Amino acid sequence: xxxxxxxxxxxxxxxxxxxxxxxxxxxxxxxxxxxxxxxxxxxxxxxxxxxxxxxxxxxxxxxxxxxxxxxxxxxxxxxxxxxxxxxxxxxxxxxxxxxxxxxxxxxxxxxxxxxxxxxxxxxxxxxxxxxxxxxxxxxxxx
Numbered sequence: 749x750x751x752x753x754x755x756x757x758x759x760x761x762x763x764x765x766x767x768x769x770x771x772x773x774x775x776x777x778x779x780x781x782x783x784x785x786x787x788x789x790x791x792x793x794x795x796x797x798x799x800x801x802x803x804x805x806x807x808x809x810x811x812x813x814x815x816x817x818x819x820x821x822x823x824x825x826x827x828x829x830x831x832x833x834x835x836x837x838x839x840x841x842x843x844x845x846x847x848x849x850x851x852x853x854x855x856x857x858x859x860x861x862x863x864x865x866x867x868x869x870x871x872x873x874x875x876x877x878x879x880x881x882x883x884x885x886x887x888x889x890x
Contacts (some may be wrong), residue, residue: 776858777858777868780861780865781793781866784850784853785813789810789811793817793869795812795813795817796811810846813866814869814870815871819866820874820878820881822881823882826885828860828863831854832854833849833851834847837849
């Protein structure tokens, strides 16, 4: 019985450490989001008004990163590329966007922390759908 309790205590301690590390990463991602993304995408991930309607300059307003947007429709690889290089560099073909690249500002770990924070706000069905899209993208690239 003592052995069982010791193993259980060890497992719970390890789990608590994992939860604490995950909580710290999400807190960091949220702070980085507020500092680097919220001015366009909204402090509550709501995006800009009428984000699906082109502005007079032909560009689209910043989309929301909550479930109502399309962030969860993209695999992780594409999301990281967009953050690092900017939307125009990813879409190509003369596409213009106000979304700059942050590759010179944010480390890969910081970008992933921001994306983890954004994903943490989605309902399970959006997280699951995005995870499947990411998995399919990874398998297709093998």
